[in-house]
Amino acid sequence: MLSFGPAQAGGPAVRGGDVYALVRLRGRPVATVVCRVPPGKAPADAVAAAARAALAGRELPAPAPPGDPLRASVVVATRERADQLARALDSLLEQDHPDFEIVVVDNAPATSATQDLVEHKYGERVRYVRESVPGLAVAHNRGIAVADGAVIAFTDDDVVADPHWLTALTAPFAADPGLGCATGLILPARLRTPAQILLESHGGFAKGFEARLYDPARPPADEPLFPFTAGSFGSGANMAFRATALRDIGGFDPATGTGTPARGGDDLYAFVSVLAAGHRLRYTPDALVWHHHRETWQDLRNQAYGYGAGLTAYLTALLVRRPALLPALLRKLPRGLAHARTITAHREAAGAAVPGAHGAQDYPWPRQLSRLERRGMLAGPVGYAKARRRVRGVPLPWDQRGER
Template structure:
């Protein structure tokens, strides 16, 4: 499921700095139709927001439905809308239009949206504004303030969002998985959706993410499309190329009883299913699977892997997982090189930490994991390999491994993979005694 792109601008030479790109979106009436709208992906946050660049990264929509991305250069004096539309039409003529999600037979179920946050009130406000503008007919928003050191998040909710129905929950134990479990315990929806405090959700996001649950009683999880809100710094561009959160534009159902033939490592390639900034679970299925492992995720020595563990947990429990590209959020990638170094290390650590969590908490998967381990190691070497930037597309298509990846980032990612199991063990010691918050508290004097 590669993100579809066309005619990227000349990529930088060896060691050169990637060129900033404007992030835009184009809506066409059809694959060869007229332009319905064209403009920035998100409204500018200020007069200096976004690069003044002739290179454009654009989401292509067909009457509102996301179908592709294109990267192109707008020559001086030319209309950006015309140039991007020409590229988009040519791309769709070559590749065809991805299939659409089927028309829903029933309205989406009652949903609780959980946003875990820590000391990022300004970003959180932007995310909450987009969540309150959703077209979903029946939902609530729960903000979980994870191990806060100030009252900024509590004050923000009380002053600006409580009257709009946003609920504030305090979780003193640090860790993203712990915060998510707290949100699951507080949620009253049949479905629990998760996103981050650094995203802006498309108005149709929640409906598109949750309506598959109404039509498929065996569905345990859904994920959606994540695109970059800004591509103004080298770190943002390289992250989009490598981590890339986008998983393509073709709706896909993953069924543990009918493994995909083109994914021999299924279900352990959980990163191909989606990401934690855009996911939803049937609440009963997630609780029955044990929720998120509290020894995984940002804020723990494991550094990540909480979403991957949850995806595989619901799959091995027999539930299906659905990827729906119409469920779109725009993610604000971190801007600095130091941020990118931390994320590269965290990607590696989170991957092996989640696999360690599976072996510790679900030892029945060990035979299948051992059978697939050689292929898995080869895949990991390919994904984390150093790649020179000469001749590569920036940003590159997801899964293509045709983008630059500096040697230092490659080493950090592989170092993280070696450290992940140790980090998970350390994290387990830290959260020992932390119970699932939806489990009843034992009374004193009762047997354990």
């Protein structure tokens, strides 16, 4: 089966006659392909041929073990993006999960647009919550406080969720009582601008099509920096946590995330904290969302800087809030920072020709973006310190002791 992305994405064209498509096998995502469709030819024929070539000789993943999804809460934090939010909520309301709620957290709103949308268009189908303190992590913590699901899933207001997303993301929790976190596959909803194509050519948000279990009792041999390579586990636009495990670690660090001087790192902090508490983390590509990448060059510049800042901000948060991790972190930190710098240098060295992403086309990573990432890495600890001062004394929504 071939999927050209969500209907809201406006079609599959990358540029000219190029087509980007998701390949599914018995409904499960197994690959993406890009091919050029000759004039006058049916896109499905060209994509089918590319799919057969991409899957030739590959050992396809075995079906996931069955499990009944637990009661789930989906938390979507947003700020002044009502149009995008409506698109996301429409897709969430079409989920095939048998028992879930949707919670919208309106973060430091300047207008009533989000509240009006939720209350007038969706009514009782979506819960509206307001959080006055700016910051993605603070907004997510507000969502945790009001959520009633045994599993709490998080996604962004700029995604379109596959109808099977929530079921696939939450089913592993029923099958594995020791699972604390699950993440899923993120693919581009559209590839129309040079910035969108460049980002996806160099990995985007996708973590591949093979399921993987990360167990702190059995560290992966191929990741010597585990668990501090949190970026390999998944991304905040597609993640879920067992509610008890998430609350036990104190939720998200409110001094991290978009909307704070730290710029990011909230999801990375939560991933490592859950693993450090002894829980397992599973990446499941069956849980798919389509992400609307930023469209402009300036958006990409901001994103590159934010990635760098978020990386070192989350590492700083671990040092400050989880001192028991300090010995292991200090042993691995130099290699971790060198690894991060190597990634940016590697991007500069050659254009990316990513199999299954953009065919044989080369899209070199600009040195300017690598420099911005490095500048962000230098600024991350300072940004975290500033953000921490701003939220000091503000209690967790479910913990009135005011501890941070």
